[in-house]
Structure formats: C-alpha cells, structure tokens
Amino acid sequence: MASSVQRSSMKIPPRILLPVAAAVILAAGLLSLLWWQLRLSTQHLEQEFKRALTLPDGEGSIAITVTPIDASDRALLHLRQGDLFAVRGEWAAAQGEYEKSVQVGGGVTALRKLAQAQLQRRDLSAVRSTIQKLRQEGVRVEDLLLLESIVQLRTGELVKAQAVLENASDSPQKHYGLALLAIIQGSHDRAKEELQGVLAGWDPVLRANARTLLAAYEEFALFPESSELHLITLLSRALAQVQECELALPLLNAVTRQQDDYRDAWIVQGYCELVTERFTESLASLERAYSLDPEKPEIQYFLARAHAALGDHRNAITFLQYALTNGFTPEKEARRIIAREAGELGDSELELEQYRVVNDSPGADIQSFEKFITLAITLGKKEEAYVSALKASVAFPKDAKAFELLGWAAQESGRPAEARSALEKALALDPTLESAHDRLEKL
Numbered sequence: 001m002a003s004s005v006q007r008s009s010m011k012i013p014p015r016i017l018l019p020v021a022a023a024v025i026l027a028a029g030l031l032s033l034l035w036w037q038l039r040l041s042t043q044h045l046e047q048e049f050k051r052a053l054t055l056p057d058g059e060g061s062i063a064i065t066v067t068p069i070d071a072s073d074r075a076l077l078h079l080r081q082g083d084l085f086a087v088r089g090e091w092a093a094a095q096g097e098y099e100k101s102v103q104v105g106g107g108v109t110a111l112r113k114l115a116q117a118q119l120q121r122r123d124l125s126a127v128r129s130t131i132q133k134l135r136q137e138g139v140r141v142e143d144l145l146l147l148e149s150i151v152q153l154r155t156g157e158l159v160k161a162q163a164v165l166e167n168a169s170d171s172p173q174k175h176y177g178l179a180l181l182a183i184i185q186g187s188h189d190r191a192k193e194e195l196q197g198v199l200a201g202w203d204p205v206l207r208a209n210a211r212t213l214l215a216a217y218e219e220f221a222l223f224p225e226s227s228e229l230h231l232i233t234l235l236s237r238a239l240a241q242v243q244e245c246e247l248a249l250p251l252l253n254a255v256t257r258q259q260d261d262y263r264d265a266w267i268v269q270g271y272c273e274l275v276t277e278r279f280t281e282s283l284a285s286l287e288r289a290y291s292l293d294p295e296k297p298e299i300q301y302f303l304a305r306a307h308a309a310l311g312d313h314r315n316a317i318t319f320l321q322y323a324l325t326n327g328f329t330p331e332k333e334a335r336r337i338i339a340r341e342a343g344e345l346g347d348s349e350l351e352l353e354q355y356r357v358v359n360d361s362p363g364a365d366i367q368s369f370e371k372f373i374t375l376a377i378t379l380g381k382k383e384e385a386y387v388s389a390l391k392a393s394v395a396f397p398k399d400a401k402a403f404e405l406l407g408w409a410a411q412e413s414g415r416p417a418e419a420r421s422a423l424e425k426a427l428a429l430d431p432t433l434e435s436a437h438d439r440l441e442k443l
Contacts, residue, residue, distance in 0.1 A: 108139050253269070
C-alpha cells in the first residue's frame with residue numbers, strides 16, 4: 001500500500017518522523033502479499049492441469065493440451081479454486097470448494113484446508129468435526145496438536161493451550177503454537193525464540209509463516225523510537241498475512257482504543273473483520289480509516305467489499321470506482337467485483353463494460369472472456385461476442401474452452417460452418433469437454 005508523507009517547512013522531529021515512516025512500510029504489506037499469493041496460486045492452477053501430448057494433424061504432429069477429468073483432478077481443481085478464494089479473503093466460497101474437494105477424495109490436504117477455512121469463519125464446532133476426521137485419516141499428531149491449540153487460543157483457553165503445547169514432543173508445530181501464544185501475551189522475546197525454532201524445523205508452510213512474523217519484529221527494530229502500538233500493529237498485520245486474523249483482532253482493538261487516529265491499524269482491523277465475516281464492524285473500522293485518509297485506494301477497495309458483503313451494491317460500485325480513479329491495483333480484481341455487483345443490481349451494461357476492459361488488458365483470463373461472451377449473447381450482442389471469442393482463441397490457442405466459446409459465438413452469430421470447426425478443435429484439445437459435445441450435437 002503506497003502512502004505519502006506530508007511535508008512542511010518545519011523540521012519534523014525524529015520521534016514523529018520515524019513512526020510515520022514505519023507506517024508507510026506497514027501500509028505496503030498486506031495487499032501486496034495478497035496479490036502475490038493470488039498470482040502464484042493462479043500460475044500453479046494453470047500448470048497443474050497442462051499435460052502435453054502429440055496428435056497427428058495430417059502434416060506431422062502438434063503439441064496440444066488435455067485436461068483429464070478424473071476424481072483426483074477434480075479434487076485438485078476444487079483445492080486450487082478454494083485457494084484463490086482464500087487469498088481474496090472470501091472464506092465462505094473457499095470453504096465450499098474445500099468441501100467439494102473432500103467429497104471427491106481430496107483427503108488430508110483438503111481436510112486441512114477445510115479446517116483453516118472453518119477457523120477463519122469462526123465455526124469452531126465444524127473445526128472440531130474436521131479435526132476428528134483428520135484423526136481418523138491418520139494425520140500426524142503434531143498437526144492435530146497445532147489445530148487443537150489454535151482452537152484453544154481462539155476461545156481464550158490460554159492456560160490450557162500452554163500446558164498442552166509445553167508437554168508435547170518437540171516439533172515445528174509445537175514451536176509455532178507457543179510463538180502465537182507468546183505474541184498475544186506480549187512476550188516478544190519468547191515469541192522470537194519460538195519462531196527461530198520453527199525456522200529450524202521441517203515444515204515449509206510454518207517456516208514461511210515464521211519468516212512473516214519475524215519480519216514484523218525486524219521491521220520494528222528499524223525504528224527504535226517507535227511506540228509499542230506500532231509493534232502491535234506490525235504483528236497484527238503479520239498475523240493477518242498468516243491467516244490468524246482472529247488472534248490479531250484483540251491486539252488491534254487495543255491499539256485503536258489507545259490511538260484513534262492510527263490509520264493503518266484501522267485498515268488492518270477492518271480487513272480482519274471483513275475476512276472473519278464481521279461485516280458491520282468492518283464497515284465501521286474502514287469508514288474510520290477513510291475519514292483519516294479519503295484518497296487511499298486500498299481503503300476504498302476494502303470499504304467497497306464491506307458494503308458488498310452487507311448487500312449495499314451501489315455503494316460497493318461507487319467506492320470501487322473511486323479506488324480505480326486513485327490508481328488501485330490490480331485493476332482486474334476491482335473490475336471483477338464491480339461486474340459482480342453490477343450483476344446484482346441488474347446493470348448488465350456496466351457488468352459487460354468491466355469484462356470488456358479486463359479482456360483488453362494483459363491480465364485477461366479465459367474466465368473473464370467466458371463471462372463477457374455469455375453476457376453479450378444474452379444481451380443480443382452476438383457479433384461482439386463473436387469478436388471476443390476470436391480474441392480468446394488467439395490468446396489461448398491451447399485451451400479447449402476458448403474454442404468452445406468460439407463455436408458457441410459463431411453459431412449464435414450465424415456462422416454454422418465455423419462453429420462446427422471450432423467445436424471440433426475444442427474436442428481435439430479436450431475430448432472430455434461435455435459442453436462442447438452438447439453444442440456440436442445441436443449443430
């Protein structure tokens with residue numbers, strides 16, 4: 001999150017300047033990490049399903065892409081879709097995808113992710129049920145220890161959590177649980193010691209989380225004149241990044257009670273309330289941040305999401321448009337939500353315009369083309385749908401869905417021969433694409 005520091009002719013004393021500079025760094029962290037995770041998950045999703053093979057084409061051979069649809073692939077697809085929702089903070093949708101993955105054999109991995117989504121949504125009875133299923137699957141004792149101790153931390157059973165963790169065998173999970181406990185108790189030397197123990201361990205996810213939490217301490221050390229409130233805000237942001245908003249919120253509430261004009265604390269608090277589905281509280285926190293800095297696009301973006309969650313689609317669109325005007329990135333993410341909210345309002349032209357802009361940008365994906373083409377055909381803009389489908393087939397020459405869309409748009413715009421050719425190519429790329437089979441049969 002970018003920020004600017006107002007300048008004046010007077011010299012600003014270090015005791016004021018250093019915390020302000022630290023806040024600038026703090027404000028850059030949360031969204032940049034979320035968008036990096038989102039891009040990484042998207043790339044992973046694409047790579048998982050691309051398998052090259054060779055088919056004769058009469059003049060030699062061509063390399064094409066096939067997407068096999070067996071149970072394990074469906075489980076992985078739902079996992080990755082869940083991950084995309086998770087990094088956006090849309091935990092209800094993420095939970096739905098993880099549940100589908102469990103149903104089609106996603107196993108321990110899917111159950112772990114499901115437990116994380118249930119934790120974020122504060123559904124502790126469901127978490128306990130998932131923990132029991134993990135136990136039946138024979139998951140490691142250390143993983144069960146961490147999940148159960150996090151439930152205890154979230155329910156305020158700190159003494160019980162400490163006793164269970166300290167009596168457990170040495171493991172990265174034990175050190176991580178004790179580090180979280182130390183952070184919320186304000187025992188920062190103990191927290192750093194336990195995080196070093198995590199870094200020395202074998203769990204790659206916990207090592208990454210430990211680095212994120214330690215980075216907050218390292219950042220604070222750069223500004224020795226900063227207050228304790230700044231350290232707590234940095235740690236709260238780090239907790240949000242490792243999906244522990246429930247532990248961050250009491251810390252943030254303490255900060256904002258003591259310093260009502262701490263903009264970045266209000267932003268992180270509003271974000272954490274948003275992703276833990278405290279939508280009314282999130283709106284209030286983000287409105288306070290907005291009153292302190294009405295031009296900051298990230299505040300406007302999260303404020304829009306809070307309005308959307310509360311069903312106020314018009315205000316959601318308004319604040320997203322403000323965010324785009326003020327340079328919010330990634331633009332595609334904001335336009336995706338504008339399109340969704342416009343659809344809720346029945347404003348099809350605004351919805352169509354968002355996908356049109358996205359599809360003209362380098363970040364377009366096949367899903368945005370599909371939504372544009374579907375909506376354009378529904379609105380009777382069949383020629384525009386056809387032109388868009390042509391663009392999709394050029395942009396994604398090895399994606400069967402692109403050629404199915406081209407076949408559909410060609411059929412709707414009165415080009416039956418081209419429709420047949422495109423659908424046949426879609427099936428050559430992916431013989432399992434049932435929707436293309438259905439369209440071809442109708443021809």
